[in-house]
Amino acid sequence: MPDYLVPVEDLQAVLFDVLHAPAQLAELPAHADTDEALMRQMLDEMGKFVSGQIAPLNRIGDEVGAQWKDGAVTMAPGFRDAYQAFWQGGWAAVSAAPEDGGQGLPAVLDAALYESLSAANHGWTMAPGLLHGAYECLKHHGSDALKAEYLEKIATGEWLATMCLTEPHAGSDLGLASTKAVPQADGSYLISGTKIFISGGEHDLTDNIVHLVLAREPGAPAGPKGLSLFLVPKFYADGSRSAVACERIEEKMGLHGSPTCVMRFDEARGWIVGAPGKGLNAMFVMMNAARLHVALQGVGLLSAAWQKADAYAHERKQMRAPGAKDTSLLIDHPAMQRTLATQRAWLDAGRVLAYQTAIELDVAKHHPDAERRAQAERWCALTTPVLKSACTHQAFHGGSDCLQVFGGHGYVSEWGIEQHVRDARVAMIYEGTNEIQAIDLLVRKVLADGGTGLAALLDRVRAEAGEGPLGREAVRCADALQALTAQIVQASQGDATLPYWVADDYLRAAAIALMAWAGARIEASPAAARPGARAALDALAHWVLPEFDMRQTIIQRRLTPAQAA
Incomplete structure (x- = not known):
């Protein structure tokens, strides 16, 4: 089937018609x-680059994959040239500060970019996926010397x-990590251990790789x-090479285009980041940024699977539909x-919620009103684990449903849909498993503030x-969730294990x-008139939102013995 085409008009509808981002x-x-004109121009160019x-x-990344030999990893054909075009075109530096070599654009445009990249080629996108988090980590915690040498290289994506x-x-x-960092007289450390x-x-995408290591x-x-962070x-x-070696790359279910490495540090010289x-x-500065990006991977991978399934369903003839001749x-x-x-x-x-959360990231950083900044921080703290879990869950399970549209053809590699399902599975695991996201939430x-923030x-x-109708349903769910939260707060006082039993259902x-x-x-927006949008809204009401009542019932059944005790 054709390669993924970035749905630029859909992204613009969310940003301009639904969220009024400008x-x-x-x-x-x-x-x-x-302004809107600048954002539209950026999205148009992004769509051309990612789609083109x-x-x-994507397919060659899956079929050829990353290759390991004698400690060196060679990426799939075309990957290096595409990456060089990516960073030299400024795409890696969309939201980085201009003084660090970035473009200084809003985080929501970076979100749209990484959703699209993940949909187009998840394996390739794993390479630049950690740049934003590494940049934020070094910018906020690195010494002046480290920032002078590494910050711009990371911000621009050159490294x-x-x-x-x-x-x-x-x-x-x-907390069980045992990698050692032995201080040296010159202020550096010798790092030893296996990650x-x-x-x-x-x-082989870039001329240098910067490792941020817990030791x-x-x-x-x-x-x-007892853990510190080292660069x-x-x-x-x-020009000398550090004592860091790649012992092997893992053979994986999916993401063949991305090398998942076993790294050995043999007294490799590094420097502390932060205290x-x-x-x-x-x-965690890096991990929190990565978790929103993983949520966007979920949105993108579901988009890719849905795009394939929808196209196939519109061209495949199969039996008579009810009422057809x-x-x-x-x-x-x-x-x-x-x-x-x-x-x-x-x-x-999911796209609306993820993009609003990306906007809130900038509000938390830049809004002149302290109360509004605090509101944005609360929004991001509460929605990030929800997004990471729910979007990645749907990428895999919803992607599997999209595969079902193909019947037996979906199970063979020719049509490409099975790759999306394989690639999506790991997103439910890394950057904090979805179970950990539920406990975090x-x-x-x-519970940490008795439900006040929620x-x-x-x-x-x-x-x-x-x-x-959906607005009234949103209010109903909000009222029920607040009441349910109060019940959990009270019941947890008598059973400290209770929240861990119901966390997954609560997050859902x-x-x-x-x-x-x-x-x-x-x-409530003009986007409701877009092709397919009305059917999707009806499906949300009929097939998605009823899950709320199911989850509420599951939790309340668990609460009953706790409250009785």
């Missing part, structure tokens, strides 16, 4: 000059970066409080209409829901409530 950004001094240069490499957290014996529990699951740990100094306390480059300023023992504080197209069958409209509903609403974000967010949901309920809000925003 008006929101006009309140921010840093982005007051980013990145999407055609790529990695995030070296996981070790063979320590998966999500970073696994390192995306882009070795490749522990001698005598540091056990657990996460170790592949090559030093004098000793505060490595996780610095790293002759052989019909697949799209004429109610089962196919339901499948495609439901995935379109998740896609449209309920235990660390909602209540404020739900007040906004009610205020912006509008008067349409929160996701559905936010999807209702997003659907209501679409419903």
Whole structure:
């Protein structure tokens, strides 16, 4: 089937018709000059670049993949040339500050770019996917010397970066990390240890790779409080190579175009980033940025799967649809209409929620009013785990539903839909598994303040829901979620394990409530008149939102014995 085409008009409809992004950004001094004309021009050029240069490499990235030999990794044919065009064209630096070599554009344009890149070629996009997080981490926590040498190279994408957290014996529990960092007289450190699951740990896309590594100094306390963050480059300023080696790359279910590396540090010289023992504080700047990008991967991968399935359903003849006299197209069958409209509903609403969250990131940084900045920070804190979990879940499960549209043809590689399903699966795991996202939301974000922050967010949901059918449903879900939260707060006082039992269902309920809000925003906008939008809104009401009541029932059944006790 044809390569992915970026749906530029759909992205513009969300930004301009639904979210009125230029008006929101006009309140921010840093982005007051980013008007609709500039945003449209950027999206048009982005669509041409991604559709023309990145999407055609998707299949070869899957079939040839990254190749390891004697410690060196060669990327799939065409990947290096595409990456060089990417960073030299300024695409890696969309939202980085101008003083660091960036374009200084809003984060929401960067969000649109990475959604489109992930849809077009997830394997290739893994390479620049960590640049934004590495840039923010170094900008906020790096020393002046490190920033002088590395910040602009990372901001522009001339050099790529990695995030070296996981070790063979320590998966999500970073406190078990044992990589050592021995201080030297000149202020540097010698880093020794093995890190696994390192995306882009070795490749030939750029002339240098900057590794950000969690390690522990001698005598540091056990657990996460003893971890510090260090910068170790592949090559030093004098051209010598560091003692960092790629021992192998993993054979994976998907993402063959991206090398997932086992990296060995043999007394590799590096420098601390941030304060000793505060490595996780610095790293979480990178991880939080990465989590929104992973949510955007979910939106993009679902978009790619839906685009293929929708095109196939409009050209494939198969049996008679109910009420038809002759052989019909697949799209004429109610089962196919339901499948495609439901995935379109998740896609449209998920995009609205993700793009608004990207806008809130800039509001939190740049709005002149402190109260509005605090509101934006709360929005991002609560919606980021929801987005990461819900969007990646739907990319895989919804992508599988899109594969079903093809029947047996979907299971063979010729049509390309099975690659999207394979590639999507890992997004539910990395950057904090979806189960961890649920615990983060309920235990660390909602219960930590007794539900006060969530209540404020739900007040906004009610205020912006509008008067349409989906708006009323959004208000209903918001009211029910707030009442449910109060029940969990009370019941948790007598059963400390309760939140962990219901966290997954709670996150799903929160996701559905936010999807209702997003659907209501679409419903009240000119975007509701776009082709397929009305069917998607109906599907949201009929096939998506009823999940809220199911999740509420599951939680309440768990609450009953806790409250009785």
